[in-house]
Amino acid sequence: MDKYFVVFSFFFFTVFASLMLPVNSSAQGHPVEHNEQSHDLHKKDHTDNHAEEEGFNTAATAFHHISDQNIFNIGPFHIPLPCILYAPGKGLSVFSSSKFDIGSHGIGHNAVDGYVLYEGSVRRIVDPDFPQGLVKLDGEHPFDLQKVQINGKEKEQVAVLYNNKNYNTLAKSTLDGGVMGGGITNFYDFSITKNVVSMILMCLFLAWIFIKIARMYKIRRGKEPRGIQSFMEPIFLFIQEEVSKPFLGDKWEKYQPFLMALFFFILSLNLFGQIPFLGGANVTGNISVTLVLALIVFIVTNLNGKKAYWKHIFWMPGVPALLKIFILTPVEIMGMFIKPLTLMLRLGANIIAGHMTIIAFVGLIFIFRHQFGGAVGTGVGFGMSVPLTMFMMAIELLVAFIQAFVFTILTASYIGAAIEEEHH
Amino acid sequence: MVFLVEFNVLRPDPGLIVWTILIFGLFWFLMAKFAFKPIAEALKTRENDIKSALDEADHARKQMAKLKSENEAILQEARQERSKIIKEANDLKNSIIKEAKDKAKDEANKILTSATLEIENQKKAALTEVKNQVGSMAVQIAEKILKKELSNSPEQTNFVHTLVDEMNLN
Numbered sequence: 001m002d003k004y005f006v007v008f009s010f011f012f013f014t015v016f017a018s019l020m021l022p023v024n025s026s027a028q029g030h031p032v033e034h035n036e037q038s039h040d041l042h043k044k045d046h047t048d049n050h051a052e053e054e055g056f057n058t059a060a061t062a063f064h065h066i067s068d069q070n071i072f073n074i075g076p077f078h079i080p081l082p083c084i085l086y087a088p089g090k091g092l093s094v095f096s097s098s099k100f101d102i103g104s105h106g107i108g109h110n111a112v113d114g115y116v117l118y119e120g121s122v123r124r125i126v127d128p129d130f131p132q133g134l135v136k137l138d139g140e141h142p143f144d145l146q147k148v149q150i151n152g153k154e155k156e157q158v159a160v161l162y163n164n165k166n167y168n169t170l171a172k173s174t175l176d177g178g179v180m181g182g183g184i185t186n187f188y189d190f191s192i193t194k195n196v197v198s199m200i201l202m203c204l205f206l207a208w209i210f211i212k213i214a215r216m217y218k219i220r221r222g223k224e225p226r227g228i229q230s231f232m233e234p235i236f237l238f239i240q241e242e243v244s245k246p247f248l249g250d251k252w253e254k255y256q257p258f259l260m261a262l263f264f265f266i267l268s269l270n271l272f273g274q275i276p277f278l279g280g281a282n283v284t285g286n287i288s289v290t291l292v293l294a295l296i297v298f299i300v301t302n303l304n305g306k307k308a309y310w311k312h313i314f315w316m317p318g319v320p321a322l323l324k325i326f327i328l329t330p331v332e333i334m335g336m337f338i339k340p341l342t343l344m345l346r347l348g349a350n351i352i353a354g355h356m357t358i359i360a361f362v363g364l365i366f367i368f369r370h371q372f373g374g375a376v377g378t379g380v381g382f383g384m385s386v387p388l389t390m391f392m393m394a395i396e397l398l399v400a401f402i403q404a405f406v407f408t409i410l411t412a413s414y415i416g417a418a419i420e421e422e423h424h
Numbered sequence: 425m426v427f428l429v430e431f432n433v434l435r436p437d438p439g440l441i442v443w444t445i446l447i448f449g450l451f452w453f454l455m456a457k458f459a460f461k462p463i464a465e466a467l468k469t470r471e472n473d474i475k476s477a478l479d480e481a482d483h484a485r486k487q488m489a490k491l492k493s494e495n496e497a498i499l500q501e502a503r504q505e506r507s508k509i510i511k512e513a514n515d516l517k518n519s520i521i522k523e524a525k526d527k528a529k530d531e532a533n534k535i536l537t538s539a540t541l542e543i544e545n546q547k548k549a550a551l552t553e554v555k556n557q558v559g560s561m562a563v564q565i566a567e568k569i570l571k572k573e574l575s576n577s578p579e580q581t582n583f584v585h586t587l588v589d590e591m592n593l594n
Contacts, residue, residue, distance in 0.1 A: 067432045068440060084439075121432075174435035182435035190439040199444065203451040210459035217466035222473045236463060256464055257456030265448060286433045288440035292448060352433055 058363040062356040064105075066282040068195045069120030070097045071106055074279050078102045081197060083122060085115055087187035097122070097191075099134060109142065111135040115187075116160050116169060118143055120194075123158060123169035124187040130167055137162050155181070195289065198281035202268040210264075239263055243409050247416035255415055258300060262293065263408040270351060270400030274393065284403070285351030287344065294344035297411045301418045302336070308422040339414055343407055350403050354396040361389040563588060 072079040080098030087093070093113045100108025100117035108117025113132050114125045138161040148157040159166040172189035174182030192200075209228065216229045225233045239259055244252035269283040283289055311317065313332040316324055368381030566584060 063432075068437065171432070172437065172439070174432070174437050175441075176435045180432075180435045182432065188438055190442060192443070193440065195440055196443040196447070199447045203447055207451070207455065207459070210455055210463070214459040214462045214466075217463055221466065222470050233467075236467065240464070240467070253464065257460035258452060260460045261448070261452040261455050265451060282433065286437075286440065287435065288437045289444045291436050292441055292444040296445075296448065348433070 058360050058367065061363060062359040064119055065280060065359050066285060066352060066355045067121070068193045068282075068286055068288075069106060070117060070122050070189075070191050070193055071102055071120050072194045072197055072279055072281075073106070073120070075277055078106065081194065082192045083112075083115070084190040084192070085113075085122060085124075085187055086190060087114075087124060090114075090187075103140070107141060107143065109137055109140075111137055111160065111162065116143075118158055118160075118169070121171065122189055122191065123160075123171055124185070125160060126168045126170055126186060130162070135162065138164065194279060194281050195283045195286055198269065198272055198279070198283045199289075202272050202283075203265070206264050206268055236260070239408065243405075243412045247409070247412040248419065249416070251419055255300075255412070259408050259412055262297075262411060263404050266293070266347065266407055267400060267404035270404060271397075273351065273355065274396055274400060276393075280355065282351065282355050284347055285355055287348045290344040290348040293347070293407070294340035297343060297414065298337075298340040301340075301411075301414045304415060305418040306421060308420055309418045311422070339410075343410060347403050347407050350399055354392070354399055358389055358392050358396065361385050361392055364388070559588075559591060 070081055070083055072081060080096050080102065083093070083095055083097050085093045090113075093115065095112055097108075097117060099110060099112045101110045102108055102117060106117060106120030110116075111125065111130070112134055114128075114130050115122050116125065116137070117123075142161045144159040144161060144166060146157045146159065147154050149155075158169050160169055161167075170185040170187075171182070172187060173184045174180070176182045209232070213229050213232055216226065220226065220229075224230075240252070240256060243263075244256050244259055248255055266284055269281075269289075272278075273281050273283060273285065313336065314329055316328050316332070319328055362385055364385040365378060365381035368384070369377040371377055372380060563584075566587075
């Protein structure tokens with residue numbers, strides 16, 4: 001966890017620096033703003049936003065880049081993805097996100113069935129009277145972002161401009177119950193998002209490799225490994241000898257496929273997110289994905305729990321009854337849930353931190369350009385950014401392997417503790 | 425450009441959850457069936473093969489060592505046998521030579537003895553011969569002398585005869 005702290009201190013330092021900058025640069029940025037005013041219909045509404053636009057908001061950029069989206073950005077190209085949206089009372093809407101007429105930064109210029117695309121994410125217009133079907137929105141940037149107070153909390157309100165009227169929108173429903181600022185809204189998004197596409201791609205890639213290797217093992221039965229087979233075999237054997245066998249004992253063969261699937265799923269997605277200029281999909285850094293993995297670990301662990309495991313949770317032998325009722329049993333029951341919860345958070349937090357730090361370091365270029373202006377600032381920023389980013393990427397490469405390994409080995413240890421037979 | 429400052433990666437999204445369950449579940453099931461189990465099986469088979477091959481090699485090596493030590497023993501025995509045979513042959517040779525020598529010596533001695541005896545005999549014979557010769561010579565001489573002095577005197581001849589007889593008796 002030391003690495004985590006280093007990363008976050010770096011990250012906060014950069015974010016802090018970048019948050020200071022828009023204030024300074026808004027003064028410098030006025031001439032540019034005047035140039036843009038001439039062709040901006042909604043200049044009154046946008047003045048605040050444009051002031052912010054002149055500065056480079058590292059935190060916002062980072063948040064934007066690590067989040068799941070309904071489009072796949074590769075460099076300047078937006079690959080549209082299928083949208084599968086469900087709104088209670090309205091039903092299912094299925095269409096391609098290209099219908100939104102995607103512009104720069106994932107801004108959609110059309111509304112489809114009351115849905116709009118903002119920063120690559122689908123949002124739904126609250127007003128039920130908004131026309132259904134394909135609707136052209138106003139102008140190049142048909143969105144208006146305002147900070148509003150809801151129950152004493154400052155929230156961001158995204159409104160869409162249509163026929164010179166503002167329509168409020170809501171983000172998709174999330175299951176955090178408002179803890180993380182989300183909650184159940186007016187629609188659910190079951191789209192094939194960027195993360196889903198990344199998962200499918202990686203699973204297909206892995207399946208292709210593994211089936212090829214399995215066939216090689218069949219053909220070259222009992223012979224030495226060759227090619228890709230000899231590249232992967234040390235990893236198979238490592239998981240088998242260092243993870244499965246020490247923790248699971250005689251029953252390792254039953255859980256070996258699960259551990260292999262976990263390890264390679266996490267590792268491939270960790271690494272896929274690291275590839276520059278390929279979308280940088282942050283799949284294993286999304287809590288939904290790690291939640292599912294942790295949930296499956298929880299189910300597998302508890303479904304296979306033996307008598308000794310449950311006994312240790314509910315009635316620890318050799319401890320006074322009062323101690324058991326008031327301390328040990330509650331702690332053990334909490335532990336049942338905390339274990340997969342830590343799996344979920346550890347993997348998610350590590351990958352999020354890695355992605356954000358890299359974005360923050362790349363962002364140094366823009367921060368310095370705004371601070372010192374022009375070529376000098378860009379040069380200085382570049383000189384600082386490149387070595388730091390390279391260093392961070394090297395660390396992230398290591399983290400990709402370590403986190404996949406840690407997730408797998410901890411899973412093995414949890415299952416191992418659950419399936420252990422009683423011995424006294 | 426305006427960004428929504430939302431940390432939405434920390435919000436569990438039902439859509440992504442459903443897709444992850446589906447994709448990971450399918451990946452796990454299919455890979456277990458078509459890749460991980462056959463691979464683990466193949467690895468196990470190969471491990472067992474290698475183990476048994478090693479065991480066999482070890483066994484063969486032990487067998488070889490045993491054979492070698494046996495050979496060594498046989499060789500040693502042969503060597504001992506050889507040296508024994510050589511020694512025996514040597515002894516035999518020596519004894520034969522010794523015997524031959526002894527025999528030769530005996531023979532030589534015998535020859536020597538017989539030669540000595542022969543010589544003695546011959547000597548005796550020669551002496552007898554000489555004695556006879558001397559006797560006859562002496563007789564002849566005496567005859568001659570006597571012939572001269574005593575021609576046809578019977579007393580004289582008797583006397584000589586008496587003398588000769590005396591000599592013979594001695």
